[in-house]
Amino acid sequence: MRKERKRVNYTLLFMALSGFIFLIIFNYIPMFGIVIGFKDMDYVLNIKKALKASDFVGFENFIAFLKDKEFKNIMINTLGLNLLQLVITFPIPIIFAILLNELKLPKFKGAVQTITYFPYFISWVVFGGIILGMLSPEGGVINQILLSLGVIEDPLLFNSNPQYFWWIIIFSSVIKGLGWGAIIYIAAIAGIDQSLYDAAKVDGANRFHKNIYITLPCIAGTIVVMLLLSISGLLSSNFDQIYIFQNPLNLTRSEVLDTYIYKIGISQRRYSFTTAIGIFKSIISMLMLSSGHFVSKKFFGRGLF
């Protein structure tokens, strides 16, 4: 048998290498910071110096978090908000992509796509500010409309009543992320072999049938991958978004892991305590991702890789 000599493509190798080095520097090296979570480094000034000087305390920081009086509330908010997002925010771009695909006028389709795409490029600070203004009880558009329609008698306190918080987060992420989220599905739909549709037409399928029996199964792979990725992110929230809408009055429903870590960790300098929370979060996310992967591999025959 002739020995096959593989030719090394240096160009590609170096292109990959830059990404690899990036990964090492910004993702792997910082991982050594995990030790902070096992040391007593709360309230220190300089992290580098304290890293050498401080003592190991084992899992004390983790236990402190599990015993923290905020723990229950934060977990409920983080999981509740993200599960709701998963149920509501996740399928909407898929439906939107399929609907968009059905549009016949290319110009109109392009216009809709651009308009829904646009909010993604506005930062949360600006976009959140606009939404807060619209929801304001003092002359905000939404309250004005509801008042003049006679739906409500007094303005609703959207920004301060905790019970509205989750819904504000969900609706604002739908508005902002709709166009962007649909891109990947639109691309997947574009990749479907046209002959499948033609064959279905011959068999007498209408548009609805075609979507159910051809489009959806064909993009199922993409959907599963996206779903698995969102499951791994169940404990991560969109920090910018939540931080913008958060205020002392809605804290009972708005404090999530990420905002808590930021406030306690950076502002109060409890570095070890919050690093421990971060590790806790990463481990749970990893467990969820891998179990999701195995489940999907087992039942659907496809996973992440």
Added chain:
Amino acid sequence: MKKMKKVLCFTVAMVITVSSLMACSSQKSGTAEKSTPNPTMEAETKEGTDAVKEETQEIVEVDWYVDLPWWSWNGNGFGDDLTSQIILEKTGVKINFIVPASDGGEQLSSMIASDELPDILTVEGWWSSRARMLTYQMASEDYLWAFNDLMDQYAPELKDVMRQDVFDWYAEADGKTYLVPNYAYSKDDLVAGEQLVPNGAITIRQDLYEAIGSPDMSTPEGFLAACEKIKNEVKTYNGQEIIPIQLYEGVGNSILWLAQYFATPYEDENGNYVYDFTHENYKEALQFLNTAYQKGLVSDANFSDSRELVNEKIASGRVFAMITAPQDFVPQLQALYDLDSNAVYKTAVLRNSKGEDPVLQDIRGFGWLTTGISKDTKNPEQIAKLFAFLLSDEGQIAMCYGKEGVTFNYNPDGTVSFTEEYEAAMKNNDTKKYALSAMNLLDNYAFRRKFEVMTTDPKQLATVDTIMKLPLAQYSYDYSAAGLKLDPTDSRKEAMNELGVKVSTYRTTVIAQLVTAADTATFNKLYDDAVAELNAMGISDLIAYNNDGFQAAKKALGIERSWAPFTK
């Protein structure tokens, strides 16, 4: 041809790889170069032009971090206005001010954690547990220059410009002082027995108050009834809905000032320290705000607004009553006066339900913001000289009044009056090019006020805080002892610092909940829960610790009792 293309591709890939790696390192060396001006280079370039001037005239740039998101240099920019030009000319220091984006101190923590300290930093003083803990740690871990060392090594003249009693008050365990405050009141600058204006105040729009027939607002019920009348009868100002009661964003210090109106003591009849939150008068102040909230007089916007929005609301004239410190809103009050010269505020006297007189904290005390100098700075000598100038009598006058002959002139009696040029600029709102009072970070008002002339300008009379608050001077007392003098060598210090930060964070949240409680039953339950929670956190240790600090403060001040009703 094909080979060339490959070589080209390869080179491009290499460049990307290398540059992505270089990006961080090159940036680092860039900033390093900037912050360390090469002395020989500087000397060479300056030699020709500045040979006539003194040897200190080599311009150095320093970073000055101010831990207040709303602070800014109120001028054209450093070097482009009179005040900063005076600093440049006198000290040769060009200051680059850095202000954080949010107010949790996150930026400062990360600067310290990553070894990127600014040359000079200013943080809040006695009332902020977070800032106090931070500066204490920085001093004891050798992050800050001791002013004593700076005096010995670089600037003996600093010794002469410091007020000794204030300087000693801030001494740490090693006997050295690492922070200098602004707006501290030294014994040297006070006349014995002098009554000063209070720090915070309740102010109401005089024209609106008269429009509803000047009702009695000195009782809690009367005050709220008047606010309701404003809300229901006057309704709008300039087409905008009136805000009956405005607080600081997120309540903030408003509760502190209100509690003083409600005569919340910090000392009991035996001379021991009293914790405010659990005192009945403090509870009544909270209840007062809650009642106002339930009646729709305090809006939810108080909790979601930023300081900029509060400023905007005050400047628009929508606010009827505010529980704040008026000195924080002088520019806004002046902007409002320019729109409507009838829209002026006056102070109100509010008493608790027992009818006790307010016991307000006067503006004396050991300062507002505290400033320290980083050990990492490359220019300790120039900064010491900068401080010596800013703290000197000459510097104090220059920072507030500018240049003699240009913006001010001395009167025969030694006081200071603005020139016509500056008066005209004030009328046209064109004072940015002078930037007077922009440099307030080391201001010593106790000294400077001797140069003030009682103004006759109606706008100044109506809007300047010290004039506005004069009627309250009769209720204002020396609170210095309540600022505590904590023993820096105390072994409990670290634990108590941590507890203090936790307690104050908790209080911020719980006060917001209390103010916005839906009904009285909810309020009472929340309050009881909060007291229980504070007890669980170990508040009694903190009270015992503070009591020691309180006794030490009284001893240092040479007084038996501090709480005004006991000293009368």
